[in-house]
Amino acid sequence: MKFISWNVNGLRAILKKNFMDVFEEQDADFFCVQETKLQAGQVDLELPGYHQYWNYADRKGYSGTAIFTKHEPLTVRYGMDIDEHDHEGRLITLEYPDFYVVTCYTPNSQTKLKRLDYRMRWDTAFRNYVTELYKVKSVIFCGDLNVAHEAIDLKNDQSNHHNAGFSDEEREQFTQLLKAGFTDSFRYFYPDQTGSYSWWSYRFNARANNAGWRIDYFVTSNDLQPKLTRASILNDIMGSDHCPVVLETN
Template sequence: MKLVSWNVNGIRAAIKHGFKDVFKELDADIFCINETKLSAGQLDLNFPGYESYWNYAERKGYSGTAVFTKKKPLSVQNGIGIDEFDDEGRVITLEFDNFYVVACYTPNAKPKLERLDYRVKWDDAFRKYLLKLKAQKSVILCGDLNVAHEEIDLKNPSSNHHHGGFSNEERQDMTKLLDSGFIDTYRYFNPDQTGAYSWWSYRFGARKRNAGWRIDYFIVSDDLKDQLQEAAILSDVMGSDHCPVELKIKL
């Protein structure tokens, strides 16, 4: 099975920059998108052979997630069941026979960490949510998790230790998640790979210089370890300030 996740930084803008062609070319079994920046009724986007599911933020033009899947799920849940965290359209969970797919767009702590308290509360609640799922079935989590876990995961770690996405608190929370029985699939296959990033600022020619961050992930419950086949960062795909990430797994 092939899964793709992509922060499109606004689906309407991404469509203008070739999203539909990329979608068809990648031909994923499950394709998750983050940061749709869409409200209900603003766009009718369907692909033959796929079911589609959307979670919209209450605030217009903000956040939002969607999932396209060739196989119809047993059930679909928007959010994690906590009002404080469920008004920004950040999570969609699809249940299948033997596993869950969780598409997530994690809140940003902001450059000066003004939203760090909210982010830390989110991390704790979301980890507990994933562990509840894991107690029932295998879990595949994907999306823009808005954290570069280790220094190897961004170009300039020394100057970003107190910035959103690389604060001690956010990195520690990612460690807690992985230590609770989950695998960062890209690092599983590429433990020492440098220069592997999934997001680049639009400023200062960052993408051309590959001055980026790896903040988009496929993370799976550790019971799926032996079924992992490949994890990739599709850095040659344009159309957003992020690139897609991909997971191939035997399910």
């Protein structure tokens, strides 16, 4: 099966660019998007053969996630059933007979880490959430997790130390998540590869200079490692400040 995750940085905007071309060309079983930035009824997507699931933020034009899939799930869950975390449309969980698929748009800690305390609560709650899912069956989760885990996951690690997405606290939370029984699929295949990024600032010609960050992930429960066949970053696909990331399984 083929899974795609893409932070589109505004679905209405990217629909005027290349979204449908990319969607049709990739022909994924699961196409997960983050930062849709819209409310119910603001777009009407015709995606023949796909089921559509949307989670909208209470705040207009902010956050939001969606999953488009060829496979109808057994159940659909929006959020974590924790009121503090369930008003920004950041999480969708689809259940299948043998596994869960989760798309996630992790909160950004923001300038000067002013939202770091909330981010720590989110990270802990999310780790507990996917760990509880894994007690039932296998888990695949993806999305803009807003953290570059290791120094090789961003171009300028020293100058970005303590910035949002590369603080010690956020990186340690991701370490604890992996230790709870999960695999960063890209690093599973490419443990030492450098220069592979999924997000670039719009400033300073960052994308042209490949001064980026790898903050978009497919993470799987460890039991799925034998079924992983490919993980890749489609950094030639434009349209957003993020590019799509891919996971393929057998």
